[in-house]
Amino acid sequence: MSTTEKEVCVTGGAGYVASWLIKLLLQSGYRVKATLRDTNNSRKTQHLLALEGAKERLHLFKAELLEEGSFDSIVDGCGAVFHTASPVVFSASDPQAEIVDPPVRGTLNVLKSCAKVASVKRVVVTSSMASVVCNGKPLTSDVVVDETWFSDPAFCVESKLWYVLSKTIAEKAAWQFAKENKIDLVMMNPGHVIGPLLQPTVNLSVELILNFVNGTEEFPNASYGFVDVRDVAQAHIQALENPSASGRYCVVAGVMHRHDALNILRHLYPTSHLPEKCEDDKPAASAHRISREKVEGLGVNFTPLEVSLRETVESLMEKGFLSL
DSSP, X not given: XXXXXXXXXXXXXXXXHHHHHHHHHHHTTOEEEEEESOTTOHHHHHHHHTSTTHHHHEEEEEOOTTSTTTTHHHHTXXXXXXXXXXXXXXXXXXXXXXXXXXXXXXXXXXXXXXXXXXXXXXXXXXXXXXXXXXXXXXXXXXXXXXTTOOOXXXXXXXXXXXXXXXXXXXXXXXXXXXXXXXXXXXXXXXXXXXXXXXXXXXXXXXXXXXXXXXXXXXXXXXXXXXXXXXXXXXXXHHHHHOTTOOEEEEEOSXXXXXXXXXXXXXXXXXXXXXXXXXXXXXXOOOOOEEOOHHHHXXXXXXXXXXXXXXXXXXXXXXXXXXXX
């Protein structure tokens, strides 16, 4: 690889997935420019600066996702850009302005910066299974979801799924812009991300596990597509390094009902106070399947869910969020 190709940019560098991505990139010998909203906040930077290779090959830059041109000088000279930064907000008085528009604007701002420089050869964007599965079709056990599925904006509006709508519209806007500006774009669509934390705070997807083990009374009658954070980070790197990588990738190890995830945790931590009762008396929501064929074609090997669950809990205990 040329010098330029070994220099990459990661937006939203302090995030859960981004932190692991930076760790694995540094381990692979890349020079990394990571963007953050506040480079002076040690709670956001300390865990990154402590990574192996950070001293020599990690540079932190302040960038504002919603400010056009904010990324111009940062992506210049990079062979690739990983866009992981996206505001996560679930409720707001003005959903369109507060939840839907910012991720769309942020994604387009980053892509506009990439389109201005000759060095960027590929952009890998972190989307979500949220922009894949929400189309109103029932997710029964005989259903196999794959990369051809798109969430339906009209269904999202009707169901007030504003976060899902934001991911769906941001992804569609990214594809449209990439096509018009001839950007080599690869889209990663991870499921519910769990696994050990590098950052000192609990992010939303791990909070689900924390709340489970911390003694919520009931568990939802729902199935989730889980995936380990390290596998998601690795998939991003493989999406960059594999020349034939293209389009979207569903990054999910497996779909599991909350009840089954709880049984694994109960077996691992028999003395913990896990919820015993389902929130409703309906039959258990069936677990659909999500195709792993395309992402496994990149070379991704998934961590078993039991391992991810155990290491999530161990990490929460180690960081003082949990005591069992």
